[in-house]
Amino acid sequence: MYEPVWRHPKSLDEAVAAIGDAGESGKLIAGGTDLAVLIHKGVSRPDVLVDLSLAREHAGVTVAEGRIELSALATHAEIAAHPLVRERVGLLALACAAVGSAQTRSRGTVGGNVANASPAADSVTALAALDADVHIQSVHGRRIIPLAGFCKGPGLTTLAGDELITGISFDLPGSDAGSYYRKVGQRNALAIAIVSVGATFDPEAGTVRLAFGSVAPTVVRARAAEELFESEWASSKDRPALVGAVARLAVEAVSPIDDVRATAEYRTMLVETLAASSLEEMCLRD
Numbered sequence: 001m002y003e004p005v006w007r008h009p010k011s012l013d014e015a016v017a018a019i020g021d022a023g024e025s026g027k028l029i030a031g032g033t034d035l036a037v038l039i040h041k042g043v044s045r046p047d048v049l050v051d052l053s054l055a056r057e058h059a060g061v062t063v064a065e066g067r068i069e070l071s072a073l074a075t076h077a078e079i080a081a082h083p084l085v086r087e088r089v090g091l092l093a094l095a096c097a098a099v100g101s102a103q104t105r106s107r108g109t110v111g112g113n114v115a116n117a118s119p120a121a122d123s124v125t126a127l128a129a130l131d132a133d134v135h136i137q138s139v140h141g142r143r144i145i146p147l148a149g150f151c152k153g154p155g156l157t158t159l160a161g162d163e164l165i166t167g168i169s170f171d172l173p174g175s176d177a178g179s180y181y182r183k184v185g186q187r188n189a190l191a192i193a194i195v196s197v198g199a200t201f202d203p204e205a206g207t208v209r210l211a212f213g214s215v216a217p218t219v220v221r222a223r224a225a226e227e228l229f230e231s232e233w234a235s236s237k238d239r240p241a242l243v244g245a246v247a248r249l250a251v252e253a254v255s256p257i258d259d260v261r262a263t264a265e266y267r268t269m270l271v272e273t274l275a276a277s278s279l280e281e282m283c284l285r286d
């Protein structure tokens, strides 16, 4: 019978100390919506479980000096309902609202979604388009690193065994900025994405960010497409044609596979279609 040792730290500092003590045999557990499934299946059997649910002293969404910080323990439901997120960071509110069921959203945390490193993770696709940073702490200190590059493959990150994600931050988009999130699944509710897109448009800078989920081992950004947009947008005499060219180029960033949910060919087609829809809605609508 599996009987792990439980630790219930009451602050993030205590949690950092607990996971530092536990070493390789320990695992953090926040909402448990991913980890409990793996434990139940016998895929993961950590000796020590460090429960983060009582370490919520900085939980939620805060804004300071033009940046939004999401506590790692902010749930998808909290983020999706947050008034400023809904008003200014619509893609993130939509992405968090697209996670699983109401039960999953009220337990599952954004820190867990990022640490779990699924290429289909909804919040990660939105956060990638926001150029988010990941805030990390261990007994050795703190570091802040870009989300881009943090996920290395399905379930793989650059996080060391004794490190904890404390938060995720990004610049608050301007009030005139555009954003878009769309997830295509096999059904509308409780579906893992076949393809998802998170996109932002900064009209003042003439820049877009395009991130795609479920089309590569990690969430990917279509950087060449973004660069084409930035170099041509301000001077373009045919913006609808430019949008089409950018959407076609976005396909080069992805490397989808056939799986139980869809074929690679269908996913590739969806990437172009979703890129075009996002750009048309954000950039061409008056």
Ligand SMILES: Cc1cc2nc3c(=O)[nH]c(=O)nc-3n(C[C@H](O)[C@H](O)[C@H](O)COP(=O)(O)OP(=O)(O)OC[C@H]3O[C@@H](n4cnc5c(N)ncnc54)[C@H](O)[C@@H]3O)c2cc1C
Residues within 6 Å of the ligand: 027, 028, 029, 030, 031, 032, 033, 034, 035, 036, 037, 052, 072, 073, 098, 099, 100, 101, 104, 107, 108, 109, 110, 111, 112, 113, 114, 115, 116, 120, 121, 122, 123, 163, 164, 165, 166, 190, 191, 192, 193
């Ligand atoms: C029925 C169901 C439907 C789902 N549907 C979706 C969906 O549509 N879209 C989607 O994106 N996800 C979905 N998920 C996955 C899941 O809900 C999310 O990934 C969730 O955000 C994970 O957060 P958690 O707090 O539950 O993580 P946990 O399960 O507690 O932990 C997950 C992993 O992250 C680590 N971890 C947790 N917190 C931290 C931290 N602060 N620092 C470092 N490591 C940490 C844990 O050690 C573990 O390895 C679904 C899950 C279920 C069960």
